Amino acid sequence: MYKNFFATVLIVFGLCSTVFAAQIEETASIAIMDLGTHEGAVPHELNILNAGKASSEYLIQRMFQVGKFNIMDRTLVEEKIQASNLNTTGLIDPDTAKKIGDLLGADYLVYGNVNDVTLSETGAETFGVGLDFSTVTVKAHIIVRVMDISTGQIIGAAKGEGISKGSFVRIKGGQVATVSIGRTKVTQDSVHNALQKAAFATVDKLIKQLY
Numbered sequence: 001m002y003k004n005f006f007a008t009v010l011i012v013f014g015l016c017s018t019v020f021a022a023q024i025e026e027t028a029s030i031a032i033m034d035l036g037t038h039e040g041a042v043p044h045e046l047n048i049l050n051a052g053k054a055s056s057e058y059l060i061q062r063m064f065q066v067g068k069f070n071i072m073d074r075t076l077v078e079e080k081i082q083a084s085n086l087n088t089t090g091l092i093d094p095d096t097a098k099k100i101g102d103l104l105g106a107d108y109l110v111y112g113n114v115n116d117v118t119l120s121e122t123g124a125e126t127f128g129v130g131l132d133f134s135t136v137t138v139k140a141h142i143i144v145r146v147m148d149i150s151t152g153q154i155i156g157a158a159k160g161e162g163i164s165k166g167s168f169v170r171i172k173g174g175q176v177a178t179v180s181i182g183r184t185k186v187t188q189d190s191v192h193n194a195l196q197k198a199a200f201a202t203v204d205k206l207i208k209q210l211y
Contacts, residue, residue, distance in 0.1 A: 024069065024108060024210055031072045031106035032060050035142065036090020036113045051114050052089060054192055055142055058199035059110065066207060072106060080104055094152040101149030112144035115159070117191065138164045140194040144202050158205035162197025164190045
């Protein structure tokens with residue numbers, strides 16, 4: 001009796017696992033959209049640097065490294081998108097996603113947002129030489145969803161975090177290559193390093209969900 005019971009439980013568990021294990025076929029095509037940004041989540045100075053587009057490039061890079069996805073050529077995607085009036089950045093509603101999928105001939109759509117970018121800074125001025133030493137910690141979060149265009153269902157969603165620390169020296173009266181975020185200045189490399197780490201972490205979480 002107990003053997004039959006446990007056998008039934010295992011069968012049911014196996015069926016449930018099959019149902020909820022959303023796998024993407026290797027032959028399926030995936031289109032990755034430019035990420036959007038929530039209003040106020042990323043400072044204006046950073047938006048100028050195309051944080052959303054850069055983050056989508058990092059998503060493509062990581063997904064290509066994983067080797068489980070048939071990713072559509074970005075140039076081809078951009079050419080087709082430019083000819084349409086569809087919103088292809090940030091959060092996308094199911095109807096728009098279906099239109100994008102039909103336009104691109106894609107089976108799945110990857111889209112989302114740079115959710116926030118924050119930083120903290122510590123600095124100390126050396127005495128008598130006019131140099132400002134600053135250490136900046138940049139933290140970025142990216143949220144991404146994967147939609148099955150044929151059904152309109154979200155089959156994967158993940159939030160990734162990236163942290164980057166950078167140091168630079170500012171000569172009083174001189175300049176260094178920096179990007180302004182609020183009242184603080186931080187090197188562009190530190191910002192994009194944090195975005196890359198967040199994008200990679202997001203893809204790694206999606207892999208665990210989808211496979």
